[in-house]
Amino acid sequence: MSEIIIQAENISKMYHLGTIGSGSLRRDMQHWWDRKIFNKQDPNQYIMGGEKIDNNEFVWALKNIDFELKQGEALGIIGHNGAGKSTLLKILSRIIKPTEGIVRGRGRISSLLEVGTGFHADLTGRENIFISGHILGMKKAEIQQKFDEIVDFSGISAFIDTPVKRYSSGMYVRLAFAVAAHLEPDILIIDEVLAVGDADFQKKCLGKMNDASSQSGRTVIFVSHNLQAVNNLCSKALWLDKGSIRSRGNTKLVINDYLNTLHNKNWIKQFSTINEAPGNDFIRVLYVELITQFKDTNAVIDIRTSLTIKFRFYNECNDIMLAAGVHLFTISGECIFDVSDDPILCKKGIVEGTCEIPGNFLNNGSYYISIIFVENSSKQLYYYEECLSFEVEDFRENMNWYGQWMGYVRPKFPVKLKQFEIH
Structure with missing residues (x-):
């Protein structure tokens, strides 16, 4: 039986709306002193339930999120904009802390949450590959071993010694994904950022994620609005709605539940x-x-x-x-x-x-x-x-490309090929 790689228990995240702090350095320092030295409650903090305190308001971005993933499983996270998907990924990537709950993980995590995550604009693509590798816990020899494969996958070998601040957004995401996917993390976390790439690059990325999960035994967490890609790549799905889990389980069933609420059936x-x-x-x-x-x-x-x-x-x-x-x-x-x-x-x-x-x-x-x-x-x-x-909605069968289909219309006209024999 595969071991559990990620376990999230009662994950909740609350944000403060409006200004933070009292607006006075003296009062803020007093609040800090009372909280750290005298262990008093910060008046700018929340009361359970997100109630108002001193005319400050709070909102729960996530509330009571529970799930677990085993080694080699791929989880797709879907939902409307503002449902809490990116907040959850940031918590799983250890970028932010949850207000409540705990995440247990096993192994190295590599995340690509936005274009050029972790890159230094003034350094070259080559230098950023080594920096990102070190951040992910790789040794120099391991990065050197994978270096040529990373550059070849990214398709920007001609610009590898150019500062990344001169890269287009497409070049940024090509290199960032190539680094994240090839340095062999145990957990690969990918946000909707792949939509920046062109069709050929999207096909390569989706194929790489599929290989990482099905062949290499890595755990993949994939957030996307491309439901066809989620359905083909992920064995499990999680539907977030207003910070809470609306549905979870088999990918096709979760997607169907989600789609059934997208449309006003009263046409x-x-x-x-x-x-x-x-x-x-x-x-x-x-x-x-x-x-x-x-x-x-x-x-x-x-x-x-x-x-x-x-x-x-x-x-x-x-x-x-x-x-x-x-x-x-x-x-x-x-x-x-x-x-x-x-x-x-x-x-x-x-x-x-x-x-x-x-x-x-x-x-x-x-x-x-x-x-x-x-x-x-x-x-x-x-x-x-x-x-x-x-x-x-989109629908594709027997096709490995999930990028946006060009044009406003999509007629099913036949395009026939004929092979000529060479004598």
Whole structure:
């Protein structure tokens, strides 16, 4: 049975909001003296439960985190921004102390929490490799033995004797990860920093982490918003939400739990009366819905999911040539498409429209829909902006690359290869 490498018990971390200290050097020195010499409680410290003291407020970044990892296991940590992931990694890396609880670890820890962690800007890449190695507890001979492999992996051999302050962010992270991964730590801790690298570098990093866990028996802790990478690399997952553990265990099950809360499944807007419905003297929109054809039972829209936009409106005009168009935008406002059909003759009353978006068309990302109503293909009657929004998740099979797929659309067009025989 594999031994336990990391054991976290009741880890909690609390931060003070606003200013720290009294603002007076004399009072701060008095508080220090009372606390250290007379063992009195610091008035700037917290009471259990994070209550207010002297109009100071406190917030728990982590609360009661418990887990353990055995040798060779890979743990993926997921959650929204601000969930406490980076705080937990800093505690595990011994950068900060927990307010409560204890972490027991066995072996050397190597962590990459931000670009260029531990690097000195004025020193060269070569010098920083040796400094980082010494910080990790490696002897000079061990670093020299791995030096060529580190430089080759980083892909920046031409700049190895250049001060790292002249490196781009991509070069920084290449060298930093190469050092962290090749100096054979027992525990490798990686934050979302890998997103800085290009596609080829990400593929190499993810492959290296997979080898470190599955082949070399090292323990890996990986924080990422790339759920596909977490699912493929990690045997266990931990979902943090507002500083607490929301779910833990099998990676696929935890990710499914997480995804099921990401989306508002109520992709529908419906109004009971015409007066309540958005619109004007010409058009009143009664109902808009996004209907999904899910590929899996976890009910998450991914790139394979077919979508139907269905809407119903009240036409206030009689005998009018009417058309509707659907506009799809990225969350940042770039238009993906503007589609419509030929106008039809409509009487006063309820009209219904549909628009189909096939699966394997959209790339992963955030989108919103607007609907435009037009008379005679020229006169705008009403524009219902941002009526629905939705997220599209990534999905990949039989692929070892997890970087961001280029483009706003991701159609599944075949690209066929043909081998010519050489005579």
